[in-house]
Amino acid sequence: MDFNLSEEQLMLADTVQRFVEQEYEFEERKKLARTDRGYSELHWQTLSDIGLTGLLVPESFGGMGAGPQEALIVMEALGRGLVLEPLLSTAFVAVPLIARHGNKAQQQLLLPDIAQGRLRLAIASLEPEARFDLWQVATEARPQEGGRYLLQGRKTVVIQGDSAQQLIVSARTSGNSSDKDGITLFLVDAKAMGVTVKGFPNIDGHHSAEIFLNNVAVDGSAVLGEVGRGYEPLEWATDRGIAALCAEAVGTMAKLFDLTVEYLRTRKQFGQPIGRFQVLQHRATDMLVAVEQARSIALLAAARVDNPDPGSRRKAVSAAKSVVGRNGRFIGEQSIQLHGGMGMTDELAAGHYFKRLNCIDMTWGDSSHHQELYGDVM
Amino acid sequence: MDLNESAEEQAFRLEVRAFVRDQLPVEIRDKVLKFQHLEKSDYVTWHRILGARGWGAPTWPKEYGGTGWSGVQRVIFEQECMEAGAPRLLAAVNMIGPILMRYGTPEQQAYFLPKTRDMDIVWCQGYSEPGAGSDLASLRTRAERQGDHYVVNGQKIWTSLSLWADWVFALVRTSSEGKPQEGISFLLIDLNTPGITRRPIRMINGSMEFTEVFFDNVNVPASNLVHEKNKGWSVAKHLLVHERSAQADIGLCKRMLRRLKEVATTCLKRGRPLIEDQRFRDQVVRVEMDLLAHEWTLLRVLSMIANKRDPGPETFVLKLGATAIVQKASELLMECAGPDALPYVAEALHEGWQGDLPNALEIHTLAANYFDWRRISIYGGTSEVTKGIMSKMILGL
Numbered sequence A: 001m002d003f004n005l006s007e008e009q010l011m012l013a014d015t016v017q018r019f020v021e022q023e024y025e026f027e028e029r030k031k032l033a034r035t036d037r038g039y040s041e042l043h044w045q046t047l048s049d050i051g052l053t054g055l056l057v058p059e060s061f062g063g064m065g066a067g068p069q070e071a072l073i074v075m076e077a078l079g080r081g082l083v084l085e086p087l088l089s090t091a092f093v094a095v096p097l098i099a100r101h102g103n104k105a106q107q108q109l110l111l112p113d114i115a116q117g118r119l120r121l122a123i124a125s126l127e128p129e130a131r132f133d134l135w136q137v138a139t140e141a142r143p144q145e146g147g148r149y150l151l152q153g154r155k156t157v158v159i160q161g162d163s164a165q166q167l168i169v170s171a172r173t174s175g176n177s178s179d180k181d182g183i184t185l186f187l188v189d190a191k192a193m194g195v196t197v198k199g200f201p202n203i204d205g206h207h208s209a210e211i212f213l214n215n216v217a218v219d220g221s222a223v224l225g226e227v228g229r230g231y232e233p234l235e236w237a238t239d240r241g242i243a244a245l246c247a248e249a250v251g252t253m254a255k256l257f258d259l260t261v262e263y264l265r266t267r268k269q270f271g272q273p274i275g276r277f278q279v280l281q282h283r284a285t286d287m288l289v290a291v292e293q294a295r296s297i298a299l300l301a302a303a304r305v306d307n308p309d310p311g312s313r314r315k316a317v318s319a320a321k322s323v324v325g326r327n328g329r330f331i332g333e334q335s336i337q338l339h340g341g342m343g344m345t346d347e348l349a350a351g352h353y354f355k356r357l358n359c360i361d362m363t364w365g366d367s368s369h370h371q372e373l374y375g376d377v378m
Numbered sequence B: 001m002d003l004n005e006s007a008e009e010q011a012f013r014l015e016v017r018a019f020v021r022d023q024l025p026v027e028i029r030d031k032v033l034k035f036q037h038l039e040k041s042d043y044v045t046w047h048r049i050l051g052a053r054g055w056g057a058p059t060w061p062k063e064y065g066g067t068g069w070s071g072v073q074r075v076i077f078e079q080e081c082m083e084a085g086a087p088r089l090l091a092a093v094n095m096i097g098p099i100l101m102r103y104g105t106p107e108q109q110a111y112f113l114p115k116t117r118d119m120d121i122v123w124c125q126g127y128s129e130p131g132a133g134s135d136l137a138s139l140r141t142r143a144e145r146q147g148d149h150y151v152v153n154g155q156k157i158w159t160s161l162s163l164w165a166d167w168v169f170a171l172v173r174t175s176s177e178g179k180p181q182e183g184i185s186f187l188l189i190d191l192n193t194p195g196i197t198r199r200p201i202r203m204i205n206g207s208m209e210f211t212e213v214f215f216d217n218v219n220v221p222a223s224n225l226v227h228e229k230n231k232g233w234s235v236a237k238h239l240l241v242h243e244r245s246a247q248a249d250i251g252l253c254k255r256m257l258r259r260l261k262e263v264a265t266t267c268l269k270r271g272r273p274l275i276e277d278q279r280f281r282d283q284v285v286r287v288e289m290d291l292l293a294h295e296w297t298l299l300r301v302l303s304m305i306a307n308k309r310d311p312g313p314e315t316f317v318l319k320l321g322a323t324a325i326v327q328k329a330s331e332l333l334m335e336c337a338g339p340d341a342l343p344y345v346a347e348a349l350h351e352g353w354q355g356d357l358p359n360a361l362e363i364h365t366l367a368a369n370y371f372d373w374r375r376i377s378i379y380g381g382t383s384e385v386t387k388g389i390m391s392k393m394i395l396g397l
């Protein structure tokens, strides 16, 4: 085992870091987050040009053919800058899903465009009554003549759903609403007849969408993977996304920790830097431990997310998401506390990092949800 | 020892409860319970309703137009009001009132007390400065005597409700000699005096009622000085000691817990109310148990007060207890929302918005509410500073 980055990996980390330093000055980010779109097309193209939209796209389709470790490196760097471009769903969930489970035609059609930055996707998996359970699918796909399907249902808080041109929708072709069998994945054009996408800014400046499917007609060629067997691929691809999200959280925590320590050094009360107070020193070291534990467990997730043994993968990914959620909240809360009144304002970066960490916890299963999933396979 | 609420206390509690139930406007109550932003008019309306009943100044003695209630009655009153969803009484009444009664000149009392009680003057508290938070005594806003007035220069920050306030009671530096505490005076300043500007500060939950207040050669009549020059620190201290039991925030704690149970009953997990999920239920139970302990700590303190014993710094236990309960309840409330905690619908935080939300309106205020309650461990003395004082004053460490 070797935790050192290879030369290429170092270059990758460096490139992304440079992007963050150049484009993500805090005040600029704040302005960007307040725009209607919530991100910049220009940045999106830059990210694509440096290879990030195609990071996981196989080389034969014009991508970099990289894996979960590179995803981790990239996402950690983006997490430090609270980058807003909707990379996660497209590059770290949709791509592996299509690359592993899509047919040749789908791969041809989608992957090169993704690598070029011309296409964004979102995963429309969660539903209003389902909380974080990917297997609770009430959205129906009714077979029609000629191998077509009619989709009917509602998807909720679809991460980055308002900027996607294509959706990957989980829908039920058989079984009842909480069976893992009988779920099928469909590629659906976001502009298709009967699709309504209602976008919302999230509390952290990212966007999500409520998606209504009202008798949406799709061809049989829209089926991604096998009919009735969509759950496993969906869970795996979401796990890929979770692993990437954990890495982002590590970057976010690390940066927030740095900001806090800097504040302890510079803020003076009672004639000395507040970092001289022992209680704050101890708090800061608790935060340091929390960052490092999160970093370690995010590495574990990246190492095991492709493990063929589903139990091993489940444990690693759920442990990572749970620890990251918990530690992220701890670091966020303490950072606000140590900033005093300043921490309570919208004007300082700390609050924005805190919000992102909370949103990460609430994405694809919070800390307690993943504790439960872990317990189920322990 | 008698561990039961007396018949009079119980009767009083029921009287207040019935009053609040019948008189608190539903729109105001709903905003409070659903964690929406309140307007100044909401506070004023509720205050006037209380005023009409003679309850506008619950902590004041009768001779100043107050209620003359005992410490126990005040706590019962606060608890019943807060729990039922009434807005908090504006700082003014409980804070500046007792100060003026104790230290004000007859003229100050005659002018300010009735206007304060009737909400014709809304006050804010101008202590903190950018460089003087926990270390309040290092404050630098200067007031220099020139003839029959003071000229004030400097800056205050974190002044709650200052966007709406008419007057500020401020700590200002009038001398740089001796210990820093010995050069501070307590001054009443009309916020509409020329030279004062207010800059709103946007807070983490999107609210804007805080401002930074700048003083640029502001003339304040010398007759607005409270108590003696350079004795402002002891005035402020008196205020801190006064109403320590209010820091128990028992009504707030109860309201948060009740709301938590309501929301956890409406939110579903696998088709069942979330509150039935053992994992979640255990956490709610824990908050409720902590609240019981907290409530009985408060009762002990009240009994000391009733027996004319000063509970002293032990009441800090109440402050820390309330902080833990409110913060945990607000966290669990956000967790109830699950994925629905993500969308930020700023408009949901305001009344009367009928827009198209992903979920029920009250779900979309839960995350902002969680962020907002980080403040309870910061304002009025941070938890760290509070613990420092406790270990010195109680433990002698």
Ligand SMILES: Cc1cc2nc3c(=O)[nH]c(=O)nc-3n(C[C@H](O)[C@H](O)[C@H](O)COP(=O)(O)OP(=O)(O)OC[C@H]3O[C@@H](n4cnc5c(N)ncnc54)[C@H](O)[C@@H]3O)c2cc1C
Residues within 6 Å of the ligand: A267, A269, A270, A274, A277, A279, A280, A337, A338, A339, A340, A341, A342, A344, B124, B125, B126, B127, B128, B130, B132, B133, B134, B135, B157, B158, B159, B160, B161, B375, B378, B379, B380, B381, B382, B383, B384, B385, B388
């Ligand atoms: C919601 C809200 C409302 C407020 N309303 C008002 C108001 O109406 N009027 C008003 O005057 N002020 C108000 N304040 C200001 C409040 O009193 C201060 O924020 C508070 O005293 C802390 O000061 P600070 O923000 O400068 O933090 P700092 O004092 O800079 O503290 C930063 C960190 O250092 C820690 N620290 C500081 N000193 C010590 C020490 N000796 N030992 C250990 N740790 C220490 C603190 O605990 C904190 O974690 C309000 C604040 C908030 C958040």
